[in-house]
Amino acid sequence: MPSAKAGAEAGPLPGFADKRAFLESGAPWPDEPPPDCIETHASIVCLTRDRAWKLKKPVRLVHIDQRALEDRERFCREELRLNRELAGEVYRGLTPLVQRADGGLALGGEGVVIDWVIETLRLPADEMLDRRLAAGPAPTTEEIAVLAEVLLGFYGRQPRLRRAGDVFWRRLTRDAALSVRHLREMAALAGIAPSDRTLDYATRAVEQARGEILERAARGELIEGHGDLRAEHVCLTRPPVVFDRLEIDGALRRLDPFFEVNALGLECGLLGGGWIRAQLLARLAQAFAPPSEQLLSIFGVVACVTRARIAADHFRDAEVAKPEKYRAAARAYLKLAADLVDAAQDR
Known part of the structure; x- marks a missing residue:
């Protein structure tokens, strides 16, 4: 030994x-x-x-x-x-x-x-969801339906976390605050222009969402999820494989499943598969009560500014391996966040 x-x-x-x-x-x-x-x-x-x-x-x-x-x-x-x-x-x-x-x-x-x-x-690289969306063949509705069943089966096996509302809300609050601070710090170096309207909404709206988040937790709508559900962590084999579940902090896995499924759907939209979000959310709503449209928008804004921050933070490195890739990702997520804010405030 x-x-x-x-x-x-x-x-x-x-x-x-x-x-x-x-x-x-x-x-x-x-x-x-x-x-x-x-x-x-x-x-x-x-x-x-x-x-x-x-x-x-x-x-x-x-x-x-x-x-x-x-x-x-x-x-x-x-x-x-x-x-x-x-x-x-x-x-x-x-x-x-x-x-x-x-x-x-x-x-x-x-x-x-x-x-x-x-x-x-x-796992076969050409079957990863992000690769399929970028290079084809495009995912089919049948493949996404099977993916939804894999996710729903996983979520259904998890205990309902009725006391995790504050944990999840504090996580969103921290993510929003950290992302806003970093995006403002990195704007010039990363070549991005985050709007104050979007960043202010991200922090203010999360504060206002606490009541609904706690209510959803009390009703049993929160579970221990994946924690880092992204298109590159989904392989569309038969059956599909969802991997790279987050291990570093259990608090980051205690969440509303609509938060991470919505984030995955928004990412797929940026990659050209806008229809995937609606299909996944519709199936999820058959097993869990959906949040209000306002809360779903807040989930999306926080996810987008977080992804933008992660991309922008690559410019903190002494050498940035793929600067255009990360600059484009930060800009795309900031634009999507701004669009979500516009839609939320027009309701």
Whole structure:
């Protein structure tokens, strides 16, 4: 068995750059071609022929601190637990990254545990919902109907969180305030022009929505959801797979399902699939009482300014890998938020 105790006796352990180089070299999979690798702020993912291997970075971000090895292990185990509820056997397991007695690295086996790697089945990239919307073939109404059933089945298995209203409302309040502050700070650097009307509405409307949110919670309309339901986290295989459920903070999963399904639908609209939102919301309304149109608009505005903020915050990096991509995303979400505000105030 791998021995963590030996790490205290072995002197300096390999750093993240060493671990990354080892995985990206393909050394753990000698019978396969070199892996394709994807990097995010929080992790790297190495794609082999039929598997994906995720290594979390030792970083501190807005909602997460995974600098310590024990915290990364905890987040990895939580990611497995949560996603097996929704994506089943796609999430295969957790493998230790070890330093052997000779100083070399290995994925599994004897040695000092220096990190943890999540193993999943590799899903077909061209079946991801965002890719299907961007490059085709366009999703069909039948595929979205099956996706809705997967989501409704998942939501239906969750306990109704009758005391989570304040948790969810405070989360929306924090998201709105943080997004407004960051968007104003990053406007010049990111090349965006958020309107005061939109940003002021985002914070003011959430304050006014507290009563309805608490009422919905008391009626049992809140559950523990996905937490990061985006088109890139939906694979339209048969059956569809919804993956990458948020593990970093349980409070971010305690929500109104209309919040995250509406956000997914709005994103699909930006990608050319505007009809998807209506179909998903209509099916959701058969299992959960829908919110008022005003609250649904508030949900949408908060989701949009949050997505705009995440895109704009890439310009905080010393080097921005794809500046036009993130600038375009921030602008698109700000325009959508402004359109939602206009529609809400015209009612």
